[in-house]
Amino acid sequence: MKGNLRIYLVFILLCSYSVQINAQEDPPTESEFKEPVTKLWINTYGNIRIAKRFFWVAQTHFRFEETEQTPFVGQVAQIYNRHAIGYIYSKKFNFSLGGVLRLNFNTDPSSPDRNLVPEWRIWHQYMFAMPLSNMMFYHRIRIEHRWTQDFAEGSNYDFRNRWRYMFKAKIPLNSPTLAPKTFYLSPEAELIMQSGKPVVGSPFEDLRLHASFGYILTPRMTVAAGIMYSQGQTLSDGTAYKQNWTARLHLYFSPDFRKVKNKLPSIHLDD
Amino acid sequence: MSHRNLLYTWIIGCLLILPFNLFSQELYTYSGKFELGSYKGDANFSYNIIENDTVLNGVFQFSSASLKDLLENKDSSFSITGNFENDYATGPWKFSFNLFETESKSSVEDLQYVVNVSGEQRLAQGNLIEGKPDGTWIYTAQEIQDSKVDKVTFKSTIDFDNGIPQRSFRIEDEEKELVGRFLRNGIAHDQWTLYSDQEIDDAESWFFSEGILERIRITSRGQTINIEIYPNTNITGKTITLDNTYLEILKLKLGADNASKITDSGILSLLQKNDLYYQEIDTIVSGISKAPFTPQFKVRIPYFPLNNKETKSLDLIADYYKKANAICVSLIEDTQISILKLSDEQVFKLDEEVHLISNKIVKPLGQVLEYNTKSLLPFFSRSEIINKVWERGLPSLNSQNTPIVNQIESSKARTILEVEQLAKETFTYLSTVEEILAKKINRQRREQKAIDLEKKMISQLQYLEVLEKSFETDTIPEAYINTLSTIKSNARSKLNRYASMEDLEEKLKYAEELVVCFDALDNIGETILKLPNQQNEIKKKYQDDVWNPFTSTVMTEMVKKRITQAYENVLIPYFLEKVEQDISCDDSIKWIQTVHKTHQRMHEMREENTRKLEKKLRKEKDPLIILERFQVYPINKEKE
Helix, strand or coil: HHHHHHHHHHHHHHHHHHHHHHHHHHCCCCCEECCCCCEEEHHHHHHEEEEEEEEEEEEEEEECCCCCCCCCCEEEEEEEEEEEEEEECCCCEEEEEEEEEEEECCCCCCCCCEEEEEEEEEEEEEEEEEEEEEEEEEEEEEEEEECCCCCCCCCCCCCEEEEEEEEEEECCCCCCCCCCCEEEEEEEEEEEEEEECCCCCCCEEEEEEEEEEEEECCEEEEEEEEEEEEEECCCCCCCCCEEEEEEEEEECCCCCCCCCCHHHCCCCCCC | CCHHHHHHHHHHHHHHHHHHHHCCEEEEEEEEEEECEEEEEEEEEEEEEEEEEEEEEEEEEECCHHHHHHCCCCEEEEEEEEEEEEECEEEEEEEEEEEEEEEEEEEEEEEEEEEEHHHHHHHHEEECCEEEEEEEEEEEEEEEECCCCEEEEEEEEEEEEEEEEEEEEECCCCCCCCEEEEEECCCEEEEEEEEEECCEEEEEEEEEECCCCEEEEEEEEEEEEEEECCCCCCEEEEEECCCCHHHHHHHHHHHHHHHHHHHHHHHHHHHHHHHHHHHHHHHHHHHCCCCCCCCCEEEECCCCCHHHHHHHHHHHHHHHHHHHHHHHHHHHCCCCHHHHHHHHHHHHHHHHHHHHHHHHHHHHHHHHHHHHHHHHHHCCCCHHHHHHHHHCCCCEEEECCCCCCCCCCCCCCHHHHHHHHHHHHHHHHHHHHHHHHHHHHHHHHHHHHHHHHHHHHHHHHHHHHHHHHHHCCCCCCCCHHHHHHHHHHHHHHHHHHHHCCCCCHHHHHHHHHHHHHHHHHHHHHHCCCCCCHHHHHHHHHCEEHHHHHCEEEEEEEECHHHHHHHHHHHHHHHHHHHHCCCCCCHHHHHHHHHHHHHHHHHHHHHHHCCHHHHHHCCCCCHHHHHHCCCCCHHHHHHCC
16 A cells, blocks of 8 residues: 555655756646546436425436437536525525535546546535526625545545635526526636646636526426536646536426415515 | 161162162262363363263353453454263253453453453354254354444254254354254155245245255246156155265256256255355264264155165266376377477377367266265266266267267266276377377487487587687697598498487487497597697606706706607507598597506606606507506506
């Protein structure tokens, strides 16, 4: 075990050394954009009401990555389990605090490393809602504290912080308001920045531009599908930008298992 | 003095005392308030009590005068003084009736305030024997000015013998003076003459022959008219009192033209005035005296007493008259006839006839009966009275198909029986006319009723159209408009059926049914009009506000969907469908009630625990079962 660790450290040092040597030798003059990778995300978002102002966030995301043979739905890349307890401060503001267990699958078939490594996060988010005309606009600030490790056996956990800001709109298409049986369009842009010791010259983790088309089945069930383009610096090389085209499928559900008498008055909160 | 003398003395003494013993009932005196007919005042009189009866005896004084009334306004005073003997007014009597006012001038004379009065005074004085006038009675009416007689407005002087007028009498007023005379038995005789200031000679004379008034001669502005009354003095007559009845007989005897002449007659007016005054005294004296004070001016007059047949006949005439007159009045006053006669020739003709019969037969019949009531008939021959009432003779009804009054023919009817026959025929004919007109009126009334009903039906139909239009303007589902159109066309087809009916009776009956039915249809229309709103109401009622955390918005969510769906998708279409199936009037009411009840239940079920019900409603499409599950029963079922 100790031997492995030594080898690993030596490898890292060598790599760092070589980067420094390269930098010294030939500093890059322009960024490099990698070929886009196609992905498929199937996300379920659960907001389970547990009290007048508290809800349980339960999200499970299945993320697939292309393979040579199959675009989008190639292989499982990650499975997310995101949980939190949310607090509804008002109709226009709520915040949540919880943890994430992300299971990262090794998508490199040639890799001798582990196939699956866990990633742990603590996250908290602050959601602001703004009605405008018949549309809704949202500002979301999400801060994640993540512990990641490589697939290589014996890899240490790296700690990083993620700083995320998302701006999103929901525009009803066939109804004056966002109501059941309404189709809506939802453009969204999210900037994800990161910081931490491993982040060297690559704070810009991701910019996600996502447009989805949704349908509100009931107040408690919504489905949506969209396409997302994203780009961001690779952690190890700030000049190298990865690109993704992601097809996204969403299922939103918000059951309320409280007894009827507790639901009333339901959600008018401060009204 | 011997014992025999003593005995005689005692016997004589007893005999002397006996009358005192016999007639020594105690004499009481009354002094105080007294009332006699309409007269109220203070009285002083004495009386005995004999066998619990009050027997007036001695002086009688009864008077009333109010100084207060006199000073304030006018005083109506009177004074009656006289004497009684064993309850009979006997001896000198004096009556005074005054209506005085004062000018508030007064003077003090011998420690007395003297107030002068002005006004009217009537005085009567004379002697009475056992309540009857005896000797000379003078009645005077005079005007008083400042306590002095200003002028005499009336004066009658009549001599009586035990209540019977004797010899000559004199009655005068300011302008005229009547002088006449009686036989010893009080019967008017010879010439009664009126002298007037306006005529040089006698103005008017009544010529009596032992009570029978033979003729009257009236002179006016130099013209003399002689009116024969009973020229044949040999007729059998009856002695009667010269009173109002006699004067009535005279008027009737004279006929309309001549009666007006003697209506203004001075003699008649003076006699009537005198009669009036004497009656006033009679009222007073009769009230306190055993015998009536009735001046007996006697006359004789032809007399034709009614026999039994005639009396019966008159009763029948009265009966026929009553009925016939009632018919006439009701027909003449009937406004429907008045209108109908403008358009219906037969009604016009019959109405004319009724007027004619009323004037020419019924009213004269009433006159005959009036004469009978006044007891005048026995003083006229039947033919005379018939000819007086029907100047052209007793009319007859031509009882052919077109009965009309025969106005020209002067019948020679002379008996009451013939009048009775006419009365009977008249009543029968009027009954027939009434029947014919009644049918006509009824028909017209029915037609009027039909018109009213038609108006009502049309307005009801129009109301349905209004409802339909109000639907069109709104965003109401077409199904409702279609249903309403169906109701309207159903109503129209019913109205068409009504219009095609010919029998008025049936038509009227059907119209009455339709009005009720259309009312129900209008109600259905109103209910349908309310349905969309009610549905919305229910929809809102079954919505919950739900917080959608993904949109941060409040969304409405339908709850108890199976109930609302059953209501919206099954029951409402079922209700509309029922209406479209030419719903009957009875069913209309049930329908409305079912719809209302369903709506009410929908409200109730929102709050109820309906989990089981919702399970049962799964896939249920039968409206009747759903209604049952909703506990909505038709009214008749509910009663069971």
